[in-house]
Amino acid sequence: MARAAMAPTQTALPRQARWRGMIADWSSDQRAFKGVSWGKAMMWVFLLSDTFVFGCFLLSYMTARMSTVEPWPNPSEVFALTIGGAEIPLILIAIMTFVLITSSGTMAMAVNFAYRRDRRRTAILMLVTALLGAGFVGMQAFEWTKLIEEGVRPWGNPWGAPQFGATFFMITGFHGTHVTIGVIFLLIIARKVWRGDFDRGAKGFFTSRSGRYEIVEITGLYWHFVDLVWVFIFAFFYLW
């Protein structure tokens, strides 16, 4: 590609000149990030903003957990499942995490095939990703039901600090909503890929301009982000 051909000249420069070159490039005309399309730049900026949303949620959760005077329920007991008579801690969460991370893999493959214009495989892989995502949300629904049956409510629970249920439902709910929105986007775009909209220059998603295969990658960015956020929720909520 054209960009690769330009790369070697950079390596020979001394460090200071490299820095100056980078700043000059960055502040040069037309584009700050060379070769980054508008859609991709938008998704990155949005994800930065969304990071602050999740950051605030998680920090609030930590504050609540640290400042409450009542004992915090033990996550490995609360989130254990009894399978075949044995109580296995965090088994459902482990499966959910595995499913979500797998879906990131299929998503990455879909992006690859999209750029090769392999419509069938792209659409199928996006569908698989959406299915895994839906599976994740389904398991989350199962977990919610189980906890609700055991008496966990946003305003209280049988084991200790009421903030446990409040933060649990709020944070997993907010993340689950993100996954659900992702699934819907995946389905819409998979359909467009399947019909060949992006070869015909038909109107794209969320715009009045004609769509491009790049939208698959942009959706992928969102999907990986949601995945990454889950890792933090997993670490801070379930493992702490």
Place this chain on the structure above:
Amino acid sequence: MATTIHGHGPAETVPPAETADVELYHPHSWITRYVFSQDAKVIAIQYSLTAMAIGFVALFLSWLMRLQLAFPGALEFIDADAYYQYITMHGMIMVVYLLTALFLGGFGNYLIPLMLGARDMAFPYANMLSYWIYLLAVLVLVASFFTSDGPTGAGWTLYPPQAILPNTPGQDLGIVLMLVSLALFIIGFTMGGLNYVVTVLQGRARGMTLMRMPLTIWGIFTATVMALLAFPALFVGAVMMLFDRLLGTSFFMPAIVQMGEQLSYGGGSPILFQHLFWFFGHPEVYIVALPAFGIVSDLIATHARKNIFGYRMMVWAIVIIGALSFIVWAHHMYVSGMNPYFGFFFATTTLIIAVPTAIKVYNWVLTLWRGDIHFTPPMLFAIGFIVTFLNGGLTGMFLGNVVVDVPLSDTMFVVAHFHMVMGVAPILVIFGAIYHWYPKITGRMFNDLLAKLHFWVTFLGAYLIFFPMHYLGLLGIPRRYYEMGETAFVPASTVTLNEFITITALVVGAAQFLFLFNMFWSLRHGRPAGGNPWRATTLEWQTPQTPPAHGNWGRELPVVYRWAYDYSVPGAAEDFIPQNQPPSPTERREAAT
């Protein structure tokens, strides 16, 4: 590398186009052209008109409050509850729904594509949605006036626990509508904000380097980035408070006994809300101030026919202020019961912010210094801004110090301070900016005499209203009190002073109708303005049509050769050189050496 442009002097070579010309959406009907429009200019006008309409509601509320403060009991429908509702709605509308929406949604939309030489925003469709969600947020907010117990009276800071406790006015529906409306506002803003950021970063014309952008764009851009990072905290706070109110969670609610009755809440942290709120709330001050800073710089340079003093410094000051303003939020919480060491930290960062801010003020003054100052209405408002902002900034130095703040906290001194610095000052810039760009937006000049009258009444009036409040605050008159009654320490003279303030406030409020009248009258009867009545350098004045047509530019996008401040260049034929004018032979020779 050879094509990279360093600095902002006129350069001969302009790099080839990197971005393909965008595919424009062409409206097919009146509705898609003017109502569900995807053209940033139309969206800008929609934003501005909505913001001004709701702003007049807030102005009207301030009249009612002032009437109550000067003539307690004269208006029977104002009781303590109503007074709280008025201050809450007045404060929130002014800060969020008027100033933020007008600066970013209004000026951002109008000026970013035009000043940068783009055809439109990067994502016109999301931009359109942004406005409609904003309108919905406004309507939800207005709806709370019509609920059975009225809008919330929690104060614009919405502090829990009292915001959602029984006996606070609007506890039933008002607070819910307020929180929902804020959440909607944030969602709508995010859609617009992504547009502004991406258009500035990725959608500029050939030759428009970051260091050639007019300071207006720097201000709006930095403010938008800040808003995208600060609003999340408010969003999260609003969601959690909604849960506390509707689901009975206790995020912010400690155990409470009210009227001898133990409420079902317990274990939450009201201070947590304050942190979330002010993590948004302080940057918010600069979200309205930075666009104002930028616009004022351009007004001053244009109307004093001089290049802005220290452009680079001005840019860095904007960026540094933006960054620092994320680590000062707890100066609003000195009396909240934080750890005193926090107070020390936040007082230090607060005082550090004064440095880049002072640099900006010096640079404005130095730009005016020996300039060819034209006292046009935009220039008058710009000078008015500098004075008021300086004033508010100096009282900020008092409030930023913990020991000085503690006795002044929650007094009228604070009201005077923030009205000067983030009330009057940005409003003056808004007026100046509207007068400045009105000829471009409508193609006609406003009435100069009316505009000057408007300025003097507003500017002097604002001082007469808010200056005495410093004194009231030093006397110890608390803020958010709907009447003082028979309070021993309050001298009788304050009653007269309050009456004076109120009468001035009524006059100043009425003067705003001069402005409205001028705007509407001049639409029809103003004299045609021509394309560039102020003889300004920036691109929006160089459009082929005035008002600019759909797509802004003719067949070719403009090419930029120089920075935005080539005023009174020695040896040039005119006292301004537009940004898209190629370098003259002399300039070319100089650039070569």
